[in-house]
Amino acid sequence: MQSPVALIPQLAAHLVAAGGKRIRPLLTLAAARLCGHQGQRHVALAACVEFIHTATLLHDDVVDESALRRGAPSANAVFGNKPSVLVGDFLFARAFQIMVADGSLRVLDILATASATIAEGEVLQLVTQNDTATTEEQYLQVIEGKTAALFAAATEVGAVVAERPQAEAEALREYGRTLGVAFQLVDDALDYSASQAALGKTVGDDFREGKITLPVLLAFNSAAEEEQVFWRRVLEERDQADGDLEKAIALMQSRGTLQATIERAREYGARALDALSIFPDGEERRALAGIVEFCIARAR
Amino acid sequence: MQSPVALIPQLAAHLVAAGGKRIRPLLTLAAARLCGHQGQRHVALAACVEFIHTATLLHDDVVDESALRRGAPSANAVFGNKPSVLVGDFLFARAFQIMVADGSLRVLDILATASATIAEGEVLQLVTQNDTATTEEQYLQVIEGKTAALFAAATEVGAVVAERPQAEAEALREYGRTLGVAFQLVDDALDYSASQAALGKTVGDDFREGKITLPVLLAFNSAAEEEQVFWRRVLEERDQADGDLEKAIALMQSRGTLQATIERAREYGARALDALSIFPDGEERRALAGIVEFCIARAR
Structure with a gap:
């Protein structure tokens, strides 16, 4: 993260200090170890994964006008x-x-393609925002x-650095993909249920933005007609008053949709x-x- | 620029329709031809160069809150x-x-490094904005x-695809670098002198933002004391009134600084x-x- 332009390491240090789960680079390290990788390439590549994630967070917070990230003021709020x-x-x-210094075109391909796909998902999220006609299929495409x-x-990438057969790379890819969907589903439920301290952000952010999760x-x-009127007002028109978030949470609880999301x-x-079942236990x-x-x- | 997410090609089409000089991809094509490249790799790589440029323009217009780009409403203004x-x-x-599909790690290195350097230059520009203590050295570092x-x-990249000796790649790199500085110097003078139609953007944009060009x-x-008070008010405090842009232009004309910038x-x-002199005439x-x-x- 170093640069002769001092504001870059300053802003980067703010992000590092804010912590976070670092789950994505952890996945690269763990997958490489599962595949028996003995070298150190996975460390730098795990950093690449986290850098790409951090770049998307910085841009997301600007796009969403977020004030908090990981429980601390977001970079856009501070800088x-x-x-x-x-x-x-x-x-x-x-x-x-x-990645270029690491020298694997396959790794570059995987992460360049992931980066393009992330941007597509984010744009699709914008398009479906405030649109109650969004389908489950579109929602899944977004996440x-x-x-x-x-x-x-x-x-x-963990499997690729270990130079393991294609079947293992595909199994780990599928593991990561399905884990990612599960992670986001939980995140989307937490936005309506977690305390701000546990989530590291404000409860109801998605609600205020009219994100269709x-x-x-x-x-x-599953709403009755008068409930649909409520949802349209708060999500499509973003006409929200005190108590609307609480009412939305009560409606979701009465329909069991937070529980259904966690079940999914x-x-x-x-x-x-x-x-993971193709790998030996250990x-x-x-x-x-x-x-x-x-x-x-x-x-x- | 294609994507199943329709807004992406829509926004991209807006950019293509707005035109522009396409000088950067032209440089890749011309440099490859100068180096005797016979294949077609330079075409896709020229597109990469323009994509990177377009990405930075999209982000710049957001950062600068620009309303016009290339004489048409900017993408941020429309979308x-x-x-x-x-x-x-x-x-x-x-x-x-x-670039990954093209398969050259050296090309990836050149354009990844250029992308990081562009971002550093843009951040440094932000840091020096509204600061009349900015030095010529810092200004040159920005551009x-x-x-x-x-x-x-x-x-x-043009020399690299043609697989020419390092001396030719370095000569073309130096050509591009010095041309780029010249291009930006002219741009910075034009911001105070061109008609909006010729420049494709509003005159005085840099002035209104307090950019230190x-x-x-x-x-x-070279300002007298009372002129320095004027410059500090309009650029540092961004306290600008009707007639200030005209006064700034008159001051620059009286000191010959637009002419000196063009001379540079x-x-x-x-x-x-x-x-270019190491290459045969042709x-x-x-x-x-x-x-x-x-x-x-x-x-x-």
Whole structure:
């Protein structure tokens, strides 16, 4: 993250200090170990994965006008939108420089493609925002893009550095993809249920922006007519008053849609565990299985 | 620029329709031809160069809150800031996908490094904005980063695809770098002198943002005390009223700083022509020399 332009390491240090789960680089490290990688290449590539993720977070926070990230004021809130956009670009470019130094065109391919897919998912999310006609299929397309693509790439890269057969790379990719979907489903439920401290951001962010996530989508689709009027007002027109968030949460609870979202996450989590079954049992496989448990357990 | 997410090709089509000089991809094509490249690789790589440039323009227009780009409403003005940031990210990622398909780690290195350098230059520009203590050295560092780095990379890539000796790649890189500095110097003078139609953007954009470009920097450094008070008010405090832009232009004209900026551009242009001297005279070299003339002639 170093640069002669001091604001770049300053803004980057703010992000590092804010912490975060670092789950994506962890996936690269764990997948490489599961595949028996003995060298050190996975360390730099795990950093690339986190840099790409950080770049997307910086841009997301500008796009979403977020004030908090990981429980601390977001970079755009502290440094402004402009440095956030540009330092995001810098970290993205730096990730590619590190990959070039590593020298694998296949790794470059995986992470360049993931980066394009993330952007597509984010744009699709914008398009579906404030649109209660969004389908479950579109919602899944959004989270496959904005979240699962990088999880899948992070684990696949681990197999690729270990130079393992294609079947193992594909199994780890599927593990990462399904884990990513589960992770995002839990995140989308947490936005309506977690305390701000546990989530590291404000409760109801998605609601205020009118993001059509699964808990809302299921609630809208099972809503009585007067409830649909409510959902349209708050999500499509973004005409929100005090008490509307609480009413939305009560409606979701009465329809059981937060629970249904977590249940869906469990199903994807089970698929992630299935994908690991081609690997022999052992400490490394158990570590990756543990990440699935961790992601689901966040919902408690 | 294609994507199943329709807004991406829509926004991209807006950019294509707006035109532009396409000078950067032209440099890649011309440099490859000068080096005797017989294949077609330079075409896709020229597209990568333009994609990276377009991504930076999309982000710049968000950062600068520009309303016009190339004489037409800017993408952020038409589609909003959010899609502009995200489609910029998409085009940047797509450029790397195309480079991976081309398969040259050296090309990837050149353009990843240029991308990081562009971001550094843009951040440094933000830092020096509204600061009349900015030095000529810092100003040059900004334009070497935000403009010259991609010009240099664009021409170097042309030599690399032709698999020419290092001396030719370095000569073309130096040609691109010095041409890029000349180009930006002219641009910075034009911001105070061109008609909106000729420039494709509003006159005085840099002034309104308090960007410290060479014409302003030279005027401030040669200003009498009461003129310095004026410059500090309009550039540092951004306290601007009707007539201030005209007064600034009059001050620059009385000190000859617009002319001095163009003169500096000519010097860099001469260095660009010098760098071409290791190549035999011929149609291709004359074409690259012609680009230098074109860039300087924009100032007339």
